[in-house]
Amino acid sequence: MKVTMLATTCDKKDCPTVYQTDRGTILVQGETPTDHGLNIPAHETLVEIPMDLIRKAFGDQPGA
Structure with missing residues (x-):
């Protein structure tokens, strides 16, 4: 599975993060x-x- 980071709350590896996969998930x-x-x-x-x-x-x- 290929994983691409979409967004994170910091530059460390142990922070909340959202990833997109090549599986469409x-x-x-x-x-x-x-x-x-x-x-x-x-x-x-x-x-x-x-x-x-x-x-x-x-x-x-926010507010949009």
Whole structure:
């Protein structure tokens, strides 16, 4: 799989980041929340990233 970084919150490798793949999918790197109260299947996971990162990755301007 080829992965291209779309946006990140810093220059380090351990920050929330959004990636695009050559499979037509998006990968996200972020914190793993534990206090969500959801029933997530064992083969899936949740990651929490800042909304500002989504706006940066996809060009969504606040208030637009």
